[in-house]
Amino acid sequence: GAVVSQHPSWVICKSGTSVKIECRSLDFQATTMFWYRQFPKQSLMLMATSNEGSKATYEQGVEKDKFLINHASLTLSTLTVTSAHPEDSSFYICSALNRGKDRELNYGYTFGSGTRLTVV
């Protein structure tokens, strides 16, 4: 089945530094990937939609200059948290759209395993 690999699975960084999170679709091409943020015992909140070869679309209230998204190829999207602060500590999850042969959405979205970011 479709697999999305997300790295790193966890990272601890100092306040003020930047952290890059990678999301790769291993066995399918993903023209669209999504980045979510999840606080403990809460649901996933969509941060942005990453489109291959074009600028990401950010949800209202998400700072595009703080959360830089790059989708340079059909299998890789990256999220960079710039000048991280303790309030950015969270669980970040990516997902990729996996269409069937008829280009209809048959298989749902495939999610990475998530990245636990802790800013100290």
Next chain:
Amino acid sequence: SQQGEEDPQALSIQEGENATMNCSYKTSINNLQWYRQNSGRGLVHLILIRSNEREKHSGRLRVTLDTSKKSSSLLITASRAADTASYFCATDPSKYSSASKIIFGSGTRLSIRP
């Protein structure tokens, strides 16, 4: 923003019993999906039901969709300890058949007691 609410927020049942979770949403949808998340892990896609479908089965899972009430339910039969997880519904509010972003419900934390 979240599309909808799920209830109950938390559910604890005995192993072997059936678990039912409900999801309500706000806008018209193209499809509705259910996902499972084990603690601290990514999400696993369970089942997708399209807006023109009313019921769907997959193994021990049964999903219903009532678009007139904007609600869906997930039934897990003969629950097992391994079913302990959080369950989320997610809706695709796209007007067209090509899917775009999906919006998650608030989730139900299911605990199966041995």
